[in-house]
Every structure is written in structure tokens, then in C-alpha cells.
Amino acid sequence: MKLNQGVEWALHTCLNLGWIEEAGDVGAAPTARLADFYDLPPAYLNKQLQALVREGILSSTPGPRGGFRLARRLEDITVLDVVVAIEGRAGAFDCAQILRSGPGGDAGTNYRESCLISQTMTKADLAWRKELASETLADIRERVVSLYPDTPSSTRSWFLNTKH
Amino acid sequence: MKLNQGVEWALHTCLNLGWIEEAGDVGAAPTARLADFYDLPPAYLNKQLQALVREGILSSTPGPRGGFRLARRLEDITVLDVVVAIEGRAGAFDCAQILRSGPGGDAGTNYRESCLISQTMTKADLAWRKELASETLADIRERVVSLYPDTPSSTRSWFLNTKH
Numbered sequence: 001m002k003l004n005q006g007v008e009w010a011l012h013t014c015l016n017l018g019w020i021e022e023a024g025d026v027g028a029a030p031t032a033r034l035a036d037f038y039d040l041p042p043a044y045l046n047k048q049l050q051a052l053v054r055e056g057i058l059s060s061t062p063g064p065r066g067g068f069r070l071a072r073r074l075e076d077i078t079v080l081d082v083v084v085a086i087e088g089r090a091g092a093f094d095c096a097q098i099l100r101s102g103p104g105g106d107a108g109t110n111y112r113e114s115c116l117i118s119q120t121m122t123k124a125d126l127a128w129r130k131e132l133a134s135e136t137l138a139d140i141r142e143r144v145v146s147l148y149p150d151t152p153s154s155t156r157s158w159f160l161n162t163k164h
Numbered sequence: 165m166k167l168n169q170g171v172e173w174a175l176h177t178c179l180n181l182g183w184i185e186e187a188g189d190v191g192a193a194p195t196a197r198l199a200d201f202y203d204l205p206p207a208y209l210n211k212q213l214q215a216l217v218r219e220g221i222l223s224s225t226p227g228p229r230g231g232f233r234l235a236r237r238l239e240d241i242t243v244l245d246v247v248v249a250i251e252g253r254a255g256a257f258d259c260a261q262i263l264r265s266g267p268g269g270d271a272g273t274n275y276r277e278s279c280l281i282s283q284t285m286t287k288a289d290l291a292w293r294k295e296l297a298s299e300t301l302a303d304i305r306e307r308v309v310s311l312y313p314d315t316p317s318s319t320r321s322w323f324l325n326t327k328h
Contacts (some may be wrong), residue, residue, distance in 0.1 A: 003165045003285075011281045034284050038262040073272060079284055081226070092167050092292075098176060098202035103322040116307045117175045120243055121167075124295035128256075131288035143280050158267040 006048035006086045009040055014057065014137055015144070017076045019155040021076065028060070033159065048086055055085035069096060076140055080132035092128075093121035093129065131153035170212035170250045173204055177213065177219065178301050183319040190324065192224070192280070197266060197323065212250055219249035236303055244296035248259035256292075257285035313320045 013034050020029055032050065049068050052058040059071040070077075080113040095118040098112040112118050144151050177198050184193055195213065199206040213232050216222040223235040234241075259282040261275040276282050308315050 001165055001167045001251050001256050002254075002258055005258075007280065007285075008259065008262060010261055012266075015281075033232050035269065038265045039261070054260060079281075079288075091165075093165050093171065094166055094169075096172060098170060098172060098204070101202045102176075103201065104318055116304050116311070117172065117179075117243075120299050120304060121171075123293050124243075127295040128288050129290040131291040132284070133286050138279050138295070141286060147280070154268055 001092055003083070004086050006046075006051070007044060007083055009038070009045055010048050010052055010082050010086055011079065011137070011140075012038065012050070013045070013068075014070065014077060016055070016155055017058070017068065017070050017157070018137065018141055018161050019152040021070060022152065023156045025161065028069050029066065029159070030067040034068065034127075037158075040096070052082065053087045055081065055161045056083060057081060074137040077138070078133050079135045079137070083132055091122060091125040093118070093125060096123070110122055165256055168212075168250050170208070170215070171247055173209055174216055174250055174276070175226050175243065175301070175304075176202065177209070177232075178234065178238070178241060180306060180319055180323070181222070181234050181306055182301065183316040184323050185234060186316065187320050187324065191229065192233050193323070194231040198232065201322075211261070215249045216246065219244060219245065221249055227284070234312070237303035241301045242297050243299045243304070244293055246301075247296055255286060255289040257289060258315065259285070279312050282288070 016034065017029060020026060031046040032042045033046045034040075034049070049058055050060065052155060053060045053068070053071070056071055057077055058068045060066065060068050095112045095115065097112045097115070099105055099115055100107060100164070180201060181193060181200065184190060190307065195210040196206045198213070199209045200215055213222055214224065217224045217232070217235070221241055222232045224232050259276045259279065261279070261282075263269055263275045263279055264271060264273070
């Protein structure tokens with residue numbers, strides 16, 4: 001069971017956009033520049049960021065001067081929002097309802113709901129989601145600023161100074 | 165992010181072994197018979213059950229009369245034990261430490277520990293594990309018996325009556 005690498009990329013990119021945009025309007029941030037931060041493959045990062053656009057987390061501007069901006073404040077983006085944008089809404093445990101093929105199995109029963117193993121796995125999945133939903137990107141930003149106070153300005157400077 | 169199908173197979177098979185063995189010694193249960201319960205592919209189920217043997221959850225007997233037995237009581241097997249046997253111990257979030265490649269990144273820093281995004285993802289993973297560790301297979305067995313009281317005897321009968 002592995003989360004897509006894009007989850008890590010997307011979370012870091014959203015925080016970076018937060019710091020870039022704090023500087024005032026610097027326009028949409030091009031994918032190539034956002035990828036440069038961590039030497040990520042731009043085309044694959046673009047695919048992940050488009051998934052965030054579809055969930056209303058980022059907005060994108062097409063064209064040669066185009067790129068990405070935050071579509072809402074970091075206070076209004078939970079970690080779960082980003083994970084769901086990349087991974088989809090399905091739980092980690094994909095109950096195949098094997099009880100249906102078992103002795104006494106009933107084609108009309110929804111074993112995803114009635115099977116007690118499925119219920120336990122779903123409960124754990126909800127605990128994971130609840131934890132991720134309890135953190136916004138603003139919470140993480142705040143802890144970064146508290147521990148690494150230079151990060152916002154150095155991120156912004158790096159982005160602006162190497163832009164052209 | 166998906167768990168291996170083998171997690172569902174392994175959890176159901178452990179419960180079935182519990183019911184089969186309650187009847188007194190019926191010998192090791194052959195993989196082919198355990199697979200028959202749910203029309204599962206025997207070779208692939210065998211692979212999953214061997215993973216449970218490596219974690220000390222089942223024991224296996226080789227040879228033509230061979231098969232699997234529980235190596236410990238259902239009270240002493242948590243759902244997490246089974247999940248870890250199949251999926252391994254790694255967390256769902258596989259931090260690639262992209263901060264190391266970023267502006268100011270330090271080759272000597274362990275960003276799996278210091279990165280605040282990584283910390284959040286690890287915290288959610290621990291919540292998931294804690295939930296799965298809080299349930300033993302005996303807990304699930306008890307709820308099954310309470311809701312579906314015929315399950316133990318019908319499982320056992322099906323196994324014994326179609327054995328030969």
C-alpha cells in the first residue's frame with residue numbers, strides 16, 4: 001500500500017505557492033518553475049497540479065505566461081483535500097465481497113457494509129482520514145515558520161530571483 | 165493507494181481456521197480447501213498464507229497431507245498483524261525527502277523526520293495502525309457469532325463435509 005509520490009509533491013507545492021503569493025501578485029507560477037524547486041519532472045508534476053485544479057484547490061492559467069495559483073487560502077485546504085485530489089476518494093481497503101462467493105453467500109447482500117472485517121478496515125480508514133482532515137496547510141505553514149523562520153523569504157527569493 | 169487483495173483473503177481465512185479448529189483436531193487445512201471457500205486462486209492464496217507463516221500467525225505442514233493451522237489463538241492476532249504480514253511494515257506515505265533537492269536542502273538532514281508534511285502523514289498512518297492494532301481476530305469472531313450465530317457451525321460443516 002503506497003500513496004502516489006504526487007501527494008508529497010502537491011503538498012510541498014501548495015505551501016510554496018502560499019509563500020510566493022504572500023509577496024504580492026507575481027502572476028501564475030509556471031509548472032517548470034515549481035518543478036525546479038525539487039528537480040521534479042515538470043510534465044508529471046503538471047498532471048498532479050491539474051488534479052488539484054479539478055478539486056478547486058489551485059487555479060490554472062493556460063498559455064506561455066500561464067501556470068498555477070492557489071484557488072483558496074491555505075486555511076481552507078486540509079491535507080486530506082490534497083490527498084483525495086491525487087488519490088481519489090476510494091478507501092485503502094477495497095472490499096471484494098468474497099463472502100458473496102462463500103458457503104451461504106447471498107448475491108443480494110452488500111457485504112461491504114455487513115461484513116465485520118470490512119467494517120473494521122473502514123473504521124481504520126476513517127481514523128486516517130480524520131487525522132488528515134484535522135490539519136490545514138495553514139497549520140503546517142505555521143509550524144514551518146515557527147521552526148524554520150527563514151523558509152518563507154528564502155522560498156520567495158529563490159522563486160523570484162531565478163524567474164527570468 | 166490500495167491494500168493488496170490478500171489482506172481480505174488472509175483475514176477471512178484466519179477466521180475460518182478458527183472455526184475449523186474449534187471442532188477438535190482435523191489436521192492442517194489444505195490451501196486448495198481454504199481457497200474453495202471463496203473460489204480464490206489457490207497458488208496466490210498460498211503465497212499470502214506463507215506470508216502469515218513468516219510472521220508466526222499460521223504454521224504450515226508441507227507434503228500431500230499438508231496445509232495450514234493457526235499458530236496462535238485469535239485473541240493473540242490483531243488485524244494489524246495480518247495487514248503487516250501481507251503489506252510489510254512501511255507506511256503508506258513513502259517520503260522521498262524532496263526537500264533535500266530544494267533550495268537550501270541539506271544532504272545530511274533526515275527530512276523524513278524533520279519535514280512537517282512528512283510528520284503529518286506519519287501521524288495519520290499511526291492513527292490507522294492504532295485502530296487496526298486495537299482489534300483482534302477474536303473481537304471480530306465475537307461480533308460475527310453475535311450477529312450471525314450459524315456461521316461457525318456452517319463454516320465447519322462445509323469444510324468437513326466436502327473435504328473428501
